[in-house]
Amino acid sequence: MLIIDELSYLKMDKEKESIFFQVIRQRYEKSSLIIITNLPLSRWDEVFTGQLAATAILDRLVYHCHILSITGDSFRVKGEKYLEGNRKDTKEDK
Template sequence: MLEEWVHKGTPKQREYLHQILVAEHESRQDSRRRRLLKAARLPALKSLTGYDYSAVHFPTDYGRQALESLDFITHAQDLVLYGDVGTGKTHMASAPVAAACQQGIPARFYTTSALVMALRRAKDDDRLDKELASIAKNQLIVIDELGYLPIDTEGARLLFQVITNGYEKRSLVIPTNLEFSRWGTVFGDDNMAAAVIDRLVHHGRLLQFRGESYRVKTPS
């Protein structure tokens, strides 16, 4: 029907209709981007433009271009950002979330403690499946501060479920100050930790951060 009426219109009418449709499309896309950014729950809006990579050591087969292009999301690859406190891990994890939302890709930022708390509440309210399904709608999930606070056995199992459910389906970015050998202290079980690590490294990269905390270098 649209094609039929387009041919009936004058050139100026067709141009006007085209402008209306383009404006409507752009408006919807902008609304979607704003909704995704709000749903992402970022602690702060970050970008990798001007990011200081001096503390970051990339694997030999992975670099800035692959990170900034968001190619790892397309291929459901994971990133573990491991290293010293205050060297930019959270910033690097947050920026791809914002960039993904700008491209219309659903993404979500959690701290480990907030995620575990949300999962525990959902389990107590008998809506765990619904909560997991909501999390699974995101193509990128950040789980920040892994290892900063202790997790009980139930919380560890719930976190394990999120990570394993995402295997080869969506990208995880996990900033942590714990080397892999100590992840058993987080999950309370070395076998569970080993299973998590095995999944993350299968299609993932380890980026190491070394240096002095920027909070120490630039005190307020």
């Protein structure tokens, strides 16, 4: 299994896009792949060099996939708020 986290963090140039496409193509229908991104599929052309590249990659990714869309606050943000609340409660208890 290959896990790619934060795919949309940096825009790809032609070389990186080509390498990424080759990885996807070689794993297509053979191996498990998880991609994590904050960017909706409709905006993937912002990560790649254009709509054509994004479409070619997405075509292979979404064919036999499960898309999980998570909405709401980040788990990191929720965790920090939870920790802050516990710190205040602890201080007030003293």
